[in-house]
Amino acid sequence: MKLLVLDSYEEMSRVAGEAVLATVKANPHAVLGLATGSTPIGLYEHLIEEKKKNGTDYTGVTCINLDEYAGLGEDHDQSYAYFMKKHLFLGLGIEKGQTYIENDLAENGEEECLRYDAVLEKYPRDIQILGIGSNGHIAFNEPGTPFDKTTHRVALTEGTIRDNSRFFRSVDEVPKYAYTMGPKSIMGSKKILILASGEGKAKAIQELVEGTEITPDFPAGILRNHPDCTVIVDKGAASLLQERCV
Numbered sequence: 001m002k003l004l005v006l007d008s009y010e011e012m013s014r015v016a017g018e019a020v021l022a023t024v025k026a027n028p029h030a031v032l033g034l035a036t037g038s039t040p041i042g043l044y045e046h047l048i049e050e051k052k053k054n055g056t057d058y059t060g061v062t063c064i065n066l067d068e069y070a071g072l073g074e075d076h077d078q079s080y081a082y083f084m085k086k087h088l089f090l091g092l093g094i095e096k097g098q099t100y101i102e103n104d105l106a107e108n109g110e111e112e113c114l115r116y117d118a119v120l121e122k123y124p125r126d127i128q129i130l131g132i133g134s135n136g137h138i139a140f141n142e143p144g145t146p147f148d149k150t151t152h153r154v155a156l157t158e159g160t161i162r163d164n165s166r167f168f169r170s171v172d173e174v175p176k177y178a179y180t181m182g183p184k185s186i187m188g189s190k191k192i193l194i195l196a197s198g199e200g201k202a203k204a205i206q207e208l209v210e211g212t213e214i215t216p217d218f219p220a221g222i223l224r225n226h227p228d229c230t231v232i233v234d235k236g237a238a239s240l241l242q243e244r245c246v
């Protein structure tokens with residue numbers, strides 16, 4: 001695993017954005033694995049700004065999202081489908097037909113997970129962007145999720161519901177279930193970038209970079225087994241690390 005510690009959120013976002021751009025420039029038909037949450041917003045802004053300046057063409061890329069709340073519907077302003085349109089797809093001119101996300105209104109959850117696994121098989125990801133939860137979750141894989149899980153439907157933990165309630169009017173409005181790629185699906189990407197910003201993530205980053213055991217109690221730990229994973233953090237998220245490589 002490679003570690004990059006940058007001075008600020010903006011620098012972290014720029015460096016991660018340049019890695020995504022390099023992937024798209026190397027292959028205009030690249031498959032991008034994308035995350036939602038507050039962490040990648042700066043990266044997405046970087047891509048949109050770069051496109052405005054240089055006209056980078058995204059019409060050939062395919063975008064595959066990690067996860068989606070169950071039951072909100074794609075037009076709900078807190079659905080991840082809506083988030084992606086707002087923060088990335090509109091700015092890059094990416095059409096709906098180029099994007100994949102779990103169908104949160106699917107009638108049969110099991111079938112939906114199988115459908116999504118087939119999408120992942122059809123479109124092997126060149127690069128996967130990840131954030132990390134303060135408890136080490138990646139996507140909606142909470143501590144205890146077996147590492148061999150592919151796409152599955154999960155009951156969200158109280159902690160995650162509380163963390164995510166800042167985006168809803170009240171904690172009661174946060175969905176209780178979600179669909180998510182599993183750890184095994186995430187590991188299937190050729191390259192992975194995991195981003196973290198701020199001191200609230202420092203303990204999770206310490207465990208990710210310096211932890212000794214790889215167990216489902218800390219889901220992000222599995223990334224240490226990936227052949228091409230880069231941890232990109234700002235100073236706050238790196239604040240508990242013993243050694244920093246820049």
Ligand code: F6R
Binds near residue numbers: 035130132133138
């Ligand atoms: C979002 C996702 C989540 C977030 C994580 C960190 O698609 O998969 O695992 O990456 O909860 O969220 P932020 O970036 O809001 O701190």
